[in-house]
Every structure is written in structure tokens, then in C-alpha cells.
Amino acid sequence: MSHLLQINSSVFSQGGQSSQLAGHYVENWSKTHPGSTITIRDLASDPAPHLDGARVGAFFTPAEQRSPAQQEVIAYSDRLIAEIMAADTIVIAAPMYNFSIPSTLKAYFDHIARAGVTFRYSETGAVGLVTGKKVVVFSTRGGFYANTANDSQTQLVRQFLGFLGMTDVSFVYAEGLAMGDSQKESALTEARSAAIKLVA
Numbered sequence: 001m002s003h004l005l006q007i008n009s010s011v012f013s014q015g016g017q018s019s020q021l022a023g024h025y026v027e028n029w030s031k032t033h034p035g036s037t038i039t040i041r042d043l044a045s046d047p048a049p050h051l052d053g054a055r056v057g058a059f060f061t062p063a064e065q066r067s068p069a070q071q072e073v074i075a076y077s078d079r080l081i082a083e084i085m086a087a088d089t090i091v092i093a094a095p096m097y098n099f100s101i102p103s104t105l106k107a108y109f110d111h112i113a114r115a116g117v118t119f120r121y122s123e124t125g126a127v128g129l130v131t132g133k134k135v136v137v138f139s140t141r142g143g144f145y146a147n148t149a150n151d152s153q154t155q156l157v158r159q160f161l162g163f164l165g166m167t168d169v170s171f172v173y174a175e176g177l178a179m180g181d182s183q184k185e186s187a188l189t190e191a192r193s194a195a196i197k198l199v200a
């Protein structure tokens, strides 16, 4: 049985353009995967905390030496990681905010990058431990960046996911959403049809 994890990071929760595009994919995916299950993680209503010294300290403390507070930090990160590990398909709604991913998505990423858990170092370099996932990223933007050197968001997301072992990653863009109604409508229509083509 398949399991899908949808991660929304728009400040507008499920009302965001990126969340709606991701939702469109998930709706079609569930029709072609009867009996499958879906988890939605909404980072606007339930944000991961920013990393601080205490959190990083918990990550670096050996399990048997962790204080009760550090155990809580680890338990939270473990829950997020278990959610990702349980999914075959991961859908990320990632609008562009100030030339990057939303800070809530970055904080979430900071909690799932754990040495010895989601990646490890070998003599030949880092090895990602989150393998066998199909990932689809929906990125909505006010302007145009895709396939240009200005698209630092795609590079960041692809590199981060690849570092953890997720290499089957597709991006769907809806761009120019701040450039008039007609551009917005055509970009969203195109992105919706690209989403359906990616459902497998």
C-alpha cells in the first residue's frame, strides 16, 4: 500500500497557491492509488521551531547522555523523520519567499537532517539514508526564475533532498503570478496539467 506525505509551507496554509497545486496532484494521485494513505504536514499552522544551540546540542549528544529536555527535542525530530520514512511519495509545496524557500520549510529541513539517521559520512563522502522516494515540488512565484541562474530555490531544495538520498525529484513551477490575471491563470492551468502528468 502506498503512502504519500504532503508538506505545505505557504503562510496561507491550504489556501496558498502552492498548497492548492500540491493538493491537485494529491487528489489525482489518490484516485490512481486506491487504498493508499495520505499525511498532510502544514508548516504554517504547525511550524517546526528554529534551530538554536539547545536543539543542535541535543542532536550532537549521544542518546544515553541526553537530558529529558534533549530527549524531547530528539523525539520531535524523530517524529518528522518517521513521517518521511513512511512515505513512498513526498509532495512539497514551496512558494518562493524573498528568493528562497519559506523559513518554515528551512526550519523543517533543519530537523530532518540528522547525522547517523538521515545521512552518514563514509570514507568517500556523505551517504543519504532516505532512499526510494519519489518527490514532487510545487513552486509558485510572483516573478520568473525557472531555468535561470537566479533560481537559487531549486538548487537549494534539490541539493538538500539529494544529500538525504532523495534523487527522484521533479519540480512544477507556476511563475509570474504577480504579473496580471491572465499570466496568473495560464501559469496555474499549465502547472495543474503538469501535475497530472507526473501522477504515476
Ligand SMILES: Cc1cc2nc3c(=O)[nH]c(=O)nc-3n(C[C@H](O)[C@H](O)[C@H](O)COP(=O)(O)O)c2cc1C
Pocket: 010, 011, 012, 015, 016, 017, 018, 019, 095, 096, 097, 098, 099, 100, 140, 141, 142, 143, 144, 177, 178
Ligand atoms: C513574504 C513573501 C515574499 C515573496 N517573495 C517573492 C520573491 O522573492 N520572488 C517572487 O517571485 N515572488 C515572491 N513572492 C510572491 C509569491 O512567490 C507568490 O505570491 C506565490 O504564489 C506565493 O505562494 P503561496 O500562495 O503558496 O504562498 C513573495 C510573497 C510573499 C508573501
